[in-house]
Amino acid sequence: MPTWLSVTKAVLPYVGDIISATVPVFTRRKGNTEVSQIQILQQQVSELQTASLQNIGDIKALAEQFKTALPMLEQEMQQVDARLRLTNLLCGSALGVAVLALVVALVALLNK
Numbered sequence: 001m002p003t004w005l006s007v008t009k010a011v012l013p014y015v016g017d018i019i020s021a022t023v024p025v026f027t028r029r030k031g032n033t034e035v036s037q038i039q040i041l042q043q044q045v046s047e048l049q050t051a052s053l054q055n056i057g058d059i060k061a062l063a064e065q066f067k068t069a070l071p072m073l074e075q076e077m078q079q080v081d082a083r084l085r086l087t088n089l090l091c092g093s094a095l096g097v098a099v100l101a102l103v104v105a106l107v108a109l110l111n112k
Contacts (some may be wrong), residue, residue: 006076017058025110 006072010065014058014062
């Protein structure tokens with residue numbers, strides 16, 4: 001399984017929460033009097049506090065997901081590295097056999 005797929009699977013459940021937390025719908029300024037504007041500002045501040053608390057929770061959950069995903073990524077990287085070494089070894093062996101076959105073919109051609 002590709003490494004990026006593991007990370008995507010770990011992060012994907014939280015993308016909607018992160019987006020909804022970063023685009024909150026705040027109260028619009030519609031008050032004409034000073035008292036109503038102060039109430040609106042207080043409501044907006046409380047909405048911002050609520051959104052920031054939600055962001056903190058989402059960030060902690062995302063950090064936990066990354067904490068579990070990182071060892072998986074390292075393990076996957078080691079497996080890919082081992083496969084790459086094996087592939088390089090097989091490729092080198094195939095190249096050696098091909099060169100040997102070419103030499104045998106040239107010798108056979110020259111002996112005729």
